[in-house]
Amino acid sequence: MEHFPLFLDLRGRRVLVVGAGLVAARKIALLRSAGARVTVVAKAAHPSVQAQAERGEIDLHLSTFEPRWLNGMWLVIAATDDEALNHAVAVAAAERHLWCNVVDDAARSSAQVPAIVDRAPITIAISSGGAAPVIARRLRERIEALVAPSIGALTALARRRRAAIRRTRPQLAARRRFYHWLLDGPVHDALRAAQPERAEALLAQALNEGESPVPGKVLLVGAGPGDPGLLTLRGLRALNEADVILHDRLVSDEVLQLARRDALRISVGKTPGEDHEATQRRIHALMLEHARQGLTVVRLKGGDPLVYGRGGEELLALRAHGIACEVVPGITAALACGAYAGIPLTHRGLADRLTLATAHRSADAEAARTESGHTRVYYMGVERLGTLRAQLLRDLPADTACAIVENGSRPEQRTLHATLATVLDEARAHAIASPALLIVGEVAALGQELAWFGQTLTSPARAGATRAPEDGALLAA
Template sequence: MKLYPLFADLAGRSVLVVGGGTVGERKAAALLDAGASVTVGAITLTPTLQIWADAGRIAVRTGGFEDSWLDKAWLVIAATGDPVLNRHIAMLAGQRRLFVNVVDDADLSSFHVPAVVDRAPVTVAISSGGEAPVLARLLREQLETLLDPALGPLAALASRLRSHIRERLPELSARRRYYEHLLTGPVLSFLRRGQPALAEAEAEQSLAAAATRSIGSVVLVGAGPGDPGLLTLRGLRALNEADVILHDRLVSGEVLALARRDAERIEVGKQAGHHHATQGQIHALLLEHARAGRRVVRLKGGDPFVFGRGGEELEYLRAHGIPYEVVPGITAALACAAYAGIPLTHREHAQSVRFVTAHCQGSHDTLDWAALAQERQTLAVYMGVSELGTLQERLLAHGRAESTPFALVENGSRTGQRVVTGTLDAVAALALTHEVRSPALLILGEVAALASSLAWFGEPPLGEIRSRECETRASGVEPRRWPLLAAAVHRA
């Protein structure tokens, strides 16, 4: 942001406009609309400025510019058409610490006059920092067609009801919902039709109804893998309506930044061996905030219903009578595979895909290892970094070929994405060598070999290293520094 946006209260304050031509007239008109006490200094005035002067609407300083004209001014506008004089005025105003706008000279101006969409008391100002005023005017024209003319009367009505609203709805979240109802409900329709009495009656009635509501709601939102561009539009809307956001550790800061600024954020993330909150505590927080009448967003990395325990949370909410809805997200397997250039299915390599988690309530023996070890399918293994040794051992023991390609995608879709490729017999050692950390997804199957040729995002995949170093690292002994192979080795 190059300029700091500021709405100035100029009511009764003295503003000097130097220049009595059409530009000066236009500037003076806008200042008068804002309630400023306008003084125009010029040798000659336009007919309109002269009429305003005769009527006492503006004060006039006649003749050439004098330094004393700046006395008692809060703001100065230089609109003389003389670049030398305008520069002189800007210099003197700067010495007096007065904000000055030099028409058509952004470099000399310490403030800029924006293009304005007026829905008083609602005002929308568009500025290009003085660099492209025509563009700002074009944007204003577009906004004029988008913003309802009834917004001004609606804002005035909300202002009249403000103390009553605060009294009836002491909770900020309840007030916010009520104001949103004013904007989207029948009140605005009545005002649009020129029926202010009906609008006010509807506003009072809906306020009474809002004061009796006590229960909130919960929305389970899939945040996707981390790239904020992959958040769904519906998920974005939920974040902008939330009073409270309970988010996992894996939700990226870029996604959280899209939420409403004043929403309360509570991290409830879980990481192997480091739980910020148990599932029971998360349930209790959801219930506490919903019963307080708040709109709660339970924000989960990926998709809530793919190893996100979303089903458990909905069961809990339903048992306690809390309204809920679900906004799906792009799950990690889809995103990591896409950003690594790996098709999860392929006519020549894989006709099915299995989503597997390495962390489940029972032991690893509950998994159907024989089925998982079959060829011509893709395994997408979630939360498996700490279990790679066990996964490798079990799959090999049940017949999966040592040469089966794999890809480990760390921080998939994020700026720090890394992809490690190799074959199943070395997956644990390669992960250790390259220090792969969570969040990372394991993609195992013939399709993983395509990462080396189809990768498009981030750095190229990291390939295999010599088997001796793999074996040494797997044994826990510090290895000698063996050179990395130039490319990944894939044995189809």
Template sequence: MKLFPIFADLQGRRVVVVGAGAVAERKILSLLSAGAQVVAGAPEATPGLLQLSREGGITLRLEPFEPGWLEGAWLVVAATDDRDLNRLVAGHANERKLLINVVDDPELSTFQVPSIVDRSPLTIAISSAGSAPVLARRLRERIESLFDHTLGTLADLAARYRPAIRQARPDLRRRREFYDWLLDGPVAAALRARQPETARALLESALQTPQTPAQGSVVLVGAGPGDPGLLTLNALRALNEADIILHDRLVSAEVLELARRDAERIPVGKLPGENHDATQNRIHELMRHHANAGRRVVRLKGGDAFVFGRGGEELEFLKKQGIPYEVVPGITAALACAAYAGIPLTHREHAQSVRLITAHCREDAMVDDWPALAREKQTLAFYMGVGQLETLSSQLIAHGRSKDTPFAIVENGSRANQRVLHGKLDELADAARRHAIKSPSMLLIGEVCALAPELEWFGASVTAGDARAA
């Protein structure tokens, strides 16, 4: 985040605008709508600003800029077409630790004036940090069409009844549900029909309706491999309804950023070398504790909960405890990593099937079907295989898979730092060591991997024989 978004209360506060042309006039009118006391100055002014000055709407100084204008100011706007003058004003503002906006000059500005969608008291601001104001304007135009103008009236109504809502709905989750009903239900519909008294009566009636105790629940949500754009709409909805989020270690920060700001986030990822069964038991206990306390729990897992994610074990536990649950599937790593590396998992000429295999097993459940895995015309997708590459390649070759079979390791699949290593099966372990491949990585083996160098479209790519090791 390049700029910190902030909504400033300028009611009755002094704002200095250096400049009195057409651009300055637009800025001044916006500042006046926010209740600011505007002092503007320039040797000449537009007819509109001259009229505003005569009416007492602004203080207008028809003279060259003087640093003394800035005394007592809260904000400064430089809106002249003289960059040297704008730079001078910015310098004096910075000396006084005043935030300044220099119109169309992000380099000299310490704050930007965003494009605004005004549904007062609801205000939506869009900023490109000054780098692409046309883009911000285009986005504002789109957003304008999404929000009815009665939203401001609805926000006023909610503000007036806020104490009553808090008293009638002391439970946070129930209060949030009430606000959802307020936004989506008959109250909003009445306001759109310009029936404010009906809307008020509906709200008061709902507040008087007795509420049953909130029941907790758990939603198992697949977070995908990392790219937040791969979340489903149901996953996004669950994240925005969560009270508690129990998330794995590999869930990306970008995905967590989409969750409700006031949801409690608890990391429960399993680390190498620790007792995974003990960690799983802790996850079970956290789900039980928070659900029984009436909270909405999201169990957020990387990839898909039902593909090597112990999702089945967690549902069995919740079922035994009588805790309501839902499941939101996620895009599993094999699908996403292959797609982001340009590798079709099946292909009419190269692979008629695909196998999803975990290389991380219990000691008494190691892979024992090597002859079946070594057959041609299939794609093998190994999860958690970085530590087993020597064994995987040697066993496949020993059981008949050609040493020239192509492989691809997709490291950090779908994320900004994705890297794909290509090569032949007998080079696998050595190439991964030389290029310092680390988890999370997906290993794909099969003839389809030969298509990757031609079809790849995302991230970096290296070959096993490349001397430039990472």
């Protein structure tokens, strides 16, 4: 170990910062967040530093550095672009046995400022000893993704009730079990759900009556459209908490690779032609079976669980059987496919309305009865493309722009640009297959100019070659 890690209580203690530029301003903000009384010495100050001084938040002295400024200080930060001045500050601090950090100069620093994950009162610090700050920051980013913000609230609650916990759990082993229960059980779940009063009540009940066994729960998690980079941070945390993962067939392998390695993975995806109602009943049964064993179950769905994902039905089934549940939204296919195909779903002067629909219900909704300036996005529309196109042509011009985005956000994404007149023939010619999504409206044409990801398909006649349809083409998503 090259450096001894230490957390300093700077509340009310004086810290000197030499320098008042943008780098110094960042250090000042960090010190003030820790409660330090900050004195700044510099020949000139950045406007943001000057403004803090005018508000009385820091003491600013527009002066040259002299060793006397170190009197009464607990810590020194040298944050100037003058190497000679930084060296002088470090030498003067060492003579007074004061810890000194020279920004971006490990050799002159007796103290390092680490990369910080702040979940106050939990603080996680990562330092490379100045050898590779970028690596420390990257590690911090990974830890940020895994540590829920609610851990800070849980720790603060435990601190407030620490005396009662020690009184009711005088044995160390019993206290350890209790803290594990706090972290894994209903108190933390209540804080994650922004219900602090309920968390307080559950903790008080556990102190008086003893902690109950940690119940199982189900998290409905949106995996997004396929690109693992679009998974939310909360979704990533859920995958790392899971004992069991029930995943759809459209969830990409790249997303599943982010999950906890020892989690049980069960594919429950529906396929075309199968009895979807029977499959859905099996999903309900699996969720209940594993949650009743006290396990954390992640029901992982492509896109968003509550947008054409039957997530509402699953929530109702869980509530009917008293199973705790949580919803983690995901990026739904319409938003992702539009973005990755360069198609703005709303655009000033072209579209100020947006409808998300499913081709399975298009007839009920009289889909084509709309005016211009309206973007429509159809999920599961490829299998019924012929019927859907006929409905749209009842009221929309044949030259209305449309686009089909296949495998949106994935490396194999293809975007077919066409009109209502040509889309069916061109989809067949290019063997467009599920998962694919249909976008109809004037904004669809913008994708030909704004496309930035994947392959953009041209008309077979213009391309000079036509790929024959393959088995599985034009299937529903």
